[in-house]
Amino acid sequence: MEQQLFWLWGGIAVISAVMMILKRNPVHSALCLVVVFVSLALLYVLLGAEFLAAVQVIVYAGAIMVLFLFVIMLLNLETEVRSQGLSRVAFKACSLAGTGLLLLLLLGGGAVKALRAMAPEQVSGVPGNTQAVAELLFTKYLLPFEVTSILLLAAIVGALVLAGKRD
Amino acid sequence: MKEELTTHLGDRLAAVTEACGELTITVLPEQLLAVARQLRDQEALAFTFLSDLTGVDCAAGAFEVVYHLLSMKHRSRVRIKVRIDRGIELPSVAGIWPAANWYEREAYDLLGITFAGHPDLKRILTPDGFSGHPLRKEYPLRGDPAQGISAQRGEVTMAAPIAAETAGSEHLILNMGPQHPSTHGVLRVILELDGEVIVNAEPVIGHLHRGVEKLAEHMTYNQVIPLMDRLDYCSPLINNLGYVLAVEKLLGIEIPERAAALRVLLSELTRIQSHLIWLGTHALDIGAMSPLLYMFREREEILDMYEEVWGARMHLAYFRVGGVAADVPKSFLVRARKFLSGFYEKVDMYEALLTENPIWKRRTQGVGIISGDEAIALGLSGPGLRASGIDWDLRKHLPYSGYDRPWWCPRRKSAF
């Protein structure tokens, strides 16, 4: 059951990712990316990492992508804007080639083995993995955690400075 | 005031006349600006308020332009008359009284009088692409057949002055209306926006113009009264009053004391229900639903009283030249007394719902402030003028109709 679900969600994720690149309408692309995020979240659930799954949806799908969509809608980007860089055929060819490579890698035994190696037993052994994540974040990985937050803070300040410069 | 006028302006005036207790001065077109400026600036005159400006087609190839002036300081009125031949330009007084801007546009639109030096002389009431001047006597009452619906539908243009000023700036020009969910009726406003803040607005007001003056010209004095109801259907009786007072003044009619009292009573009831509509719909427009329904409950009571008085609920046409149409039934007076004594309580409730409501205050405070000087210059009157901090109430300062009688004593919580 778990195996089938993995292939289902994984397949949806990969297909949506490809669609995201191929779609000419920016809103459609953004939505495909949302589907990728949601199916990733479902993969996390399969791994027993429910907390990560929820956070994935709330942060990436719920906040960041909504902002993306917001900007796309606000600017009312037309489909032509995107196809300026590469010609349409070249663009499709490149993206197809890239996806093919990705699929090869995925299908390659190594990837599968690696996925199997970290199979459920390791993570889902802990019943409330919210607690496990929290403990790791605030003990073993405290320094990277704090560094990340300082980085984000710097980004916020930078954004404020840029946005404040109007006149 | 007559003496003051002659001492200060003596040599500039062609004539000073007094009729029906109203002062009129006649000046020559070339003297107009000098006289106007003196009327406004001379301390002893201080006619700072332009109430109205109208054009009159005198038929014999001539126009007369009448300026109605008000001096709040000396509590008196005067009107200037200037006679010009057709095709002759008159200097614009918009630089002296900014209120003249729209009035002159109206005279230009409806009569074809041109004003030299007007900041933006263009049509104001008739639609874009209209030709001809409807208030001229030779213009047919039922409209010019050449001006059919299709001919009237000219090109709709964005307002040129705003667009020209903002060329190159980051401001956005936005057209709002004539059909918009927040306009009650049809009103078009051309807005200039800086982000979300409106920095300039040009209203296009002609969408509801019906040419009442033209209609009235072809009727007898009594027939005009129902037209007056429809000028502002929220306060029909007050418009009736204004009209019948003018006719009575011209004819020199004195009305019975009881009629005067009834007029005041009904006008004030009308005023209450008119303000209730305004306040209620305003509250609804910013999202407060309930006050409107409470206010309509009270308005309904007033409309019921109307019905008791004269049968109709909206367009009453109850005031007549020389008095009122009929005496009121006794039950009306009982009812009015009961309503009025209970109304103070209702006002307290409206205060609690709106003026004590933090969100309502946030939405309204500091928005669209008009200073006292601006209000006078732009000819703002009534509650709008008082809201700008000017203590001016015609009923108190220049009483008319029954408002000069001893039994009229306005009660007011706090203002000035």
Added chain:
Amino acid sequence: MSLLAIGIALAKAVIVFVCLLLCVAYSTWLERKVLGHMQVRCGPLRVGWYGLLQPIADGIKLFFKEDIVVSGANKFLYILSPMIVMIAACASIAVVPFGDYIDVFGQKIYLRVADVDIGVLYIFALSSLSVYGITLAGWSSNSKYALLGGLRASAQMISYELATGLSIIGVLMHAGSLRPTDIVAGQDIWYIVKQPIGFLIFVICAFAECNRSPFDLPEAENELVPGFHVEYSSMKFALFFMAEYAHMIVVSALAATLFLGGWRGPVLPGIVWFMLKVFAMMFFFIWIRATYPRFRYDQLMKFGWKVLFPVALLNIVVTGIGMVIWG
């Protein structure tokens, strides 16, 4: 998993879903009735006793209305978005516990569809997804009013989601769990007593998240006609309409669970207490709608970012300090 357990789980899901839809239908009746009486009107009277059949009449009416897809609309998204909104609103109810358990033929049946470890986060995740429905509805219907409504909705919901999330952290700190049943179990004293400011912020944000007055800017009828769903008709419109009420019910249920002690209460059975608390919250929603005008857009944003957000942060700090001092 035994066949019986699967059957029970399925039955629970179906029953809860049907009950939710019924509650949605009758909360429209409740709103119209309560609002009517608050505004010296009667509300629905004609269909059934005290207008009790009105929601059904409305449902039938909406069902038979012409289903219009506007020209120039992005058809796929136009049809998809009401579904997203409705699914997100209804799926959230799955993790809300209505009561403890009941005995049916010796079988313990817990009164919740799923007892999820991260129940609270699950609701937040779903509500963050429902933004898509509203935003896309506005975008795909090829109308300016709808687009503005959609933009307003997305900006508003993102802004207030943060404060909502922060407002309940205090509760989570007290309960030490994200599982709704644990949170209810922890409330020997209701968390509204321990977390009054958190509750206040939560309720304010709930109004904003549900697009309810005084934060009903996305559908301000005097400015945007009805905003994002202006171009929708028939059942698609009905889905938006139902989703709004479903969202309100979910948020009320969440407030009852997090702050008002969930199903716990003396004498009466748990499920009755729970319903009473949800009803009280719904009544409060309607009451506020009858009382307050709408915020202006910039004021709404300022209020969210400059008042609610910092106060919610401060609340967490104070809660933390309090917990360290008093254990």
